């Protein structure tokens with residue numbers, strides 16, 4: 001009986017396929033696959049007159065768990081606590097009954113690639129944003145759990161972090177439902193796996209670390225705390241954040257707001273070396289002060305300036321090319 | 334108030350059984366007695382082989398549990414995940430039975446409206462968090478396992494960290510097989526947590542035989558003994574009504 005649920009064939013949907021919910025009778029047209037995880041596949045779809053993200057699964061248990069979390073939040077959801085939830089339903093096909101749910105489509109860039117193109121201060125800024133949302137979540141009695149870059153997207157205009165994947169969200173006081181070792185304080189021997197705000201703040205600290213070590217690393221025989229601190233100091237892009245990182249992994253912050261104000265303080269008092277590839281910097285979201293700074297730093301030597309100009313236009317050209325390829329790709333999918 | 338106890342046997346092995354009763358049959362017996370058998374097969378130098386893999390899967394399937402084949406390095410995350418998943422699965426199994434009683438034979442979760450499904454799932458989550466767990470861990474200590482034991486030790490401490498974060502009570506016991514004179518040897522008796530396992534694996538015997546079946550049988554006896562001692566009523570593992578259904 002149990003087996004019939006877990007062993008069911010995975011449900012694959014094709015572009016332009018139409019699916020209608022068995023209970024609500026709403027119809028959705030699949031556009032393309034966005035990705036898949038342990039509990040199901042997420043598609044970009046069109047329905048209710050807009051673009052939506054539709055997650056479909058073969059296992060109704062875990063997807064129901066996710067829907068439960070969403071339902072809890074539709075009550076408290078502010079403008080940016082994760083994607084908004086629209087509805088849950090079942091798709092009945094010849095292969096069986098497949099539960100699915102529909103949520104807001106978040107159009108954004110993955111967290112680390114976004115940061116890679118920008119100066120170190122951006123890591124701080126996005127995390128300041130994230131901490132505000134986390135605080136809302138904690139106030140509502142929940143903990144994010146599986147906080148990692150793969151579960152974060154950065155939207156354009158304005159650049160904002162949003163989170164995805166509510167699968168790990170846990171009611172405070174319970175045991176964390178889902179985690180990833182690198183971001184888990186239990187793995188590093190620096191705490192338990194009880195869902196409490198400090199659990200998330202540890203993971204937030206490890207987001208900084210991951211920015212410095214994109215392929216992550218494992219624990220060794222060495223004492224974790226010492227090792228993490230040493231590793232952190234070795235990377236220029238993250239070193240300025242050391243005091244905040246440290247308090248985060250030590251569990252010293254009272255709550256997310258506490259960590260946030262500490263980080264804001266730090267951002268104000270630190271000069272970050274700007275990235276050289278100015279052309280990739282987004283035009284929006286640069287404060288006037290920063291713009292001035294960039295101008296000042298531009299070389300006055302005309303020769304040098306020209307070569308930079310050439311580089312710049314090359315970068316712009318390749319950027320446009322990439323966008324164009326992506327566009328074509330999107331068309332054919 | 335206790336909501337009942339989940340009883341699991343976790344088998345860690347890297348090879349095929351080669352002595353005594355068929356472990357698959359014994360696992361089926363465990364299931365009949367209301368226990369769950371989970372199996373983790375450790376592949377490192379490819380010593381598990383196709384036959385080993387299929388045995389790992391068959392034991393878990395007969396024992397109503399979950400199996401997973403992993404490299405020793407990934408053991409920590411796997412051990413805790415398999416344990417947690419199996420707990421949920423057991424609870425879900427009971428809930429599903431309940432559903433077919435309410436809705437009629439052959440009906441499943443999908444026959445409930447999504448909203449009702451959600452309420453049921455909440456109960457499953459709640460039970461997984463609050464039910465007690467008796468977990469007997471059975472570690473294969475045949476010769477080829479020797480270099481994997483440090484990783485096993487680490488994974489078990491990690492498991493203890495995970496489970497201790499739950500609200501429900503946990504009790505662990507650690508046995509190795511084959512034993513010196515008997516089928517299994519006790520390494521650590523029932524305890525609420527593993528603080529340190531250093532030294533636990535020191536006294537075990539390294540052997541060429543892998544009597545998985547007899548070892549499982551002994552494990553069932555040990556879990557049953559504990560069950561009786563704690564005076565648990567009948568074989569009802571938990572009561573849905575009590576849990577607010």
Ligand SMILES: Nc1ncnc2c1ncn2[C@@H]1O[C@H](COP(=O)(O)OP(=O)(O)OP(=O)(O)O)[C@@H](O)[C@H]1O
Nearest residue numbers: 034035036037038039042053083104105106165167
């Ligand atoms: N609301 C959304 N908007 C845009 N993209 C989304 C949305 N939800 C999911 N995705 C994309 O789909 C991918 C898969 O999502 P999903 O939540 O299933 O992934 P996961 O984190 O791997 O999950 P799981 O918990 O199931 O292992 C994500 O990595 C993301 O790129």
